[in-house]
Amino acid sequence: MDQAAQQIALTPKDFKSALKPVWCPGCGDFAVLNAITKALAFMGLPREEVALISGIGCSSRIAAYTSVYGFHGVHGRALALASGLKAARGDLTVLVAGGDGDGLSIGGNHFIHACRRNMDMTYIIMDNEVYGMTKGQASPTTAPDWADSKLTPHGTGIRPFQPAGLALTAGASFIARGFTGDPNGLAKILVAAIGHKGFSFVQALSPCPTFRPEQMLWKHHVKAFDQEISSNPVEAAQRIQADDGMSTGIIYQNERPVFRPGTGVDNGMGSIESEFTI
Amino acid sequence: MNSEHICDISLAITGSGGAGSITAGELLLSLAGKNSCFGMMRRSFGPQIRGGEAAALIRISHRAVECMNDSFDLLLALDWNNADRFAEEIALRPDSLIIADPAAGDIPEAFQELGVEIIEVPMKALAKDITAGRPNMVALGLLSHWLGFCSDEAGKLIDQVFGRKGEEVTGGSRAAFTAGFTEPLIVAAREARPRPERGDPGNRGTRWHFNGNQGCGLGAIRGGIRFAAAYPITPASDLLEWLSPRLEQLGGSLVQAEDELASINMVIGASFGGVPSMTATSGPGLALMTEAMGLAVASETPAVVVNVMRGGPSTGIPTKSEQVDLNMAVYGLHGDAPHLVLGALDHADCILTTEWAVRLAEALQTVAIVLTDQNLAQSTVLIPEPKYELPEIPARVIAQPTDGYQRYEITDSGVSPMAIPGTASSTYVADGLEHTESGKPSTAAADHLAQLEKRSRKIQSFDFGGHWADIRGVGQTAILTWGSSSAVAREAGARLRAAGHEVKVIALRLLLPASPEKLAGELENVSRILIVEQSHSKQFHHYLRAFYDFEADTRTLARPGPLPITPAEIVEKIENWS
Missing domain, CATH: 3.40.50.970 (Thiamin diphosphate (ThDP)-binding fold, Pyr/PP domains)
Structure with missing residues (x-):
């Protein structure tokens, strides 16, 4: 059996831990947690064969709120840690989650290289355009004129990253955007992302009621992309550029070679030791 | 055979990038092995990525050597392009010998100062007369003759190394080697000097x-x-x-x-x-x-x-x-x-x-x-083949599937079983946040203390056995060192012992955790300690002062790179202690 039958019987709740999240009431991250657990339950994945890796920030706390294997690492390096895990343990389903600051500022280099490397894993950026854990500073996705941070009282004056565009340029083979106001839609996107062979990137618009209360109005601006999934990067780039960043759905998906180091075949030490002798 | 009769020759081969000084050096070192010798070779390069100058610094001896010697007996220059860059690294003595190609021009001043004997051999011209002959193979022949190496072994080695490049290259290399090996000026100069001992046949056998x-x-x-x-x-x-x-x-x-x-x-x-x-x-x-x-x-x-x-x-x-x-x-x-x-x-x-x-x-x-x-x-x-035995060390403790698994469980040893992803029922979240035994993030004082103590205890209570240091000799004088200075200190210790001093050389292999009790035991009867390291700010000395207590008269021999510390410097420091 019945292990299989047992696994199928897992509900989203079975993928949650007993810990109470540190998130503020109304935080979009609750919906990301729900979408992940729904997707995993729907896919019938055994808990012990899934690993959720995160960095530092409000959203990165998410690893501890699931019942799969997890690693809550250092700020910005979740993708690197996950890449090592996937390289060593290709059998695991590897998810990575964190915030816009963690993934696009301190972790920006790992983000572009993870896209380029195209290992088989799913990365979710829970984007609220702000650093929440450190009490409200501008992130790489914050609008240049947002002046509510004491650190940048005149706004950053710097244009924000467009995460989907960045992922496309860097070589991600699956790019989607979801919204926490639509957790079922987000869960569906995650099922497709996890099922995708290669690096799948999901930007989850996840409002911060505490430092960006105006984001609670996002629900009025978010709309679905009205086009089919593109496998053409030029077309996808146009679509991303033409959009206001609030359209949701799978934007781009293209199969390309997945990076899997090593063969897994052990041919023994013998000849290695003899290289040393003359 | 006393130590003076032991062949121990240091030589340097310099040349422009592409002149093949490194290849010649590598082949010479391999030949040393085939002639019952031991040796080592350091490569020194200029800062250029390609096309710069390169030097092969080689020591060949009848006993296994682990560091370079104080100075060089012989410098062979394929050419002199930028060779003064190596002058600091290639310390010559008045009785050293330079072999140079007259076509390469004047010998740089830095190498002339000591009035070293110079033999001029037209390596380039000799090679030019041979199809596919190269000056570095002439040099290999010269040096092989100088060292008393067997020319048959050299031929076999050349076939082995260049064989895949075809008959012309192999033949040219062999002929160039022979031209050097039989070069009359070198043969005569060799005759005029005491012959180096051939390797002790007892030293035959596999080399690493x-x-x-x-x-x-x-x-x-x-x-x-x-x-x-x-x-x-x-x-x-x-x-x-x-x-x-x-x-x-x-x-x-x-x-x-x-x-x-x-x-x-x-x-x-x-x-x-x-x-x-x-x-x-x-x-x-x-x-x-x-x-x-x-x-x-x-x-x-x-x-x-x-x-x-x-x-x-x-x-x-x-x-x-x-x-x-x-x-x-x-x-x-x-x-x-x-x-x-x-x-x-x-x-x-x-x-x-x-x-x-x-x-x-x-x-x-x-x-x-x-x-x-x-x-x-x-x-x-x-x-010789390095042989060692490590003490029995347990493998990583892996958790079996357990309900109520606690990744950071407080144990006597401080080591807690680690669940590997894939293990059912034992899922957990590894965390850099301070945590409880189960891994739940915690800021509680008691959890922090318990986990700090656990992480410290697993290391402090572990028995690291006898490998914490490498200790040679006995005596009231101790040389205390670490890392690559250890081999230099050991050679200095051997020389000091040969000169009648009783010297103990202690090289620390395990630096953290420190082993204060073990070292105190080793220093019980020691009255003088010389701390040797290659650091301007005396990092090792300060480390020792932080973790160990010394009662003996303690001095330091500490200087920065890039030039390696020599055995002679250590010997001098000990001999002129007072």
């Missing part, structure tokens, strides 16, 4: 031929490393390059990371996945890795970092050696972060120390930093 980076690589895979993450940095890159195909052969893998921050985090991720993992780097890279090493300590994830030290700080002198990352290895982690620091003492010890470090990191679920340096990493030795 490797550099320190390869030694560390072998130790790592013997210890069980099956994943490595890599970011290139001199002088650690060739260790990573060595590992890449061999890990693949062993069913593992190496991933080239985007930077050192990524490589150490990849190591932690792979190790979390249950695969013993490592990276290698040098000072600036180690600095970038220190944050994540704190994560490995807090999350109790085994990780091994081989740090090949080079001249610093900053880009410093990347191609030269210095023992200057000790402070960073010992103190560089943030927070109270008990971890392991080991230093390899010589080439053979690179194998032992790295294997030991891997096993310890796995057993104690922590970070082990192995310190070597450019001097060990990029010089090649020809030595």
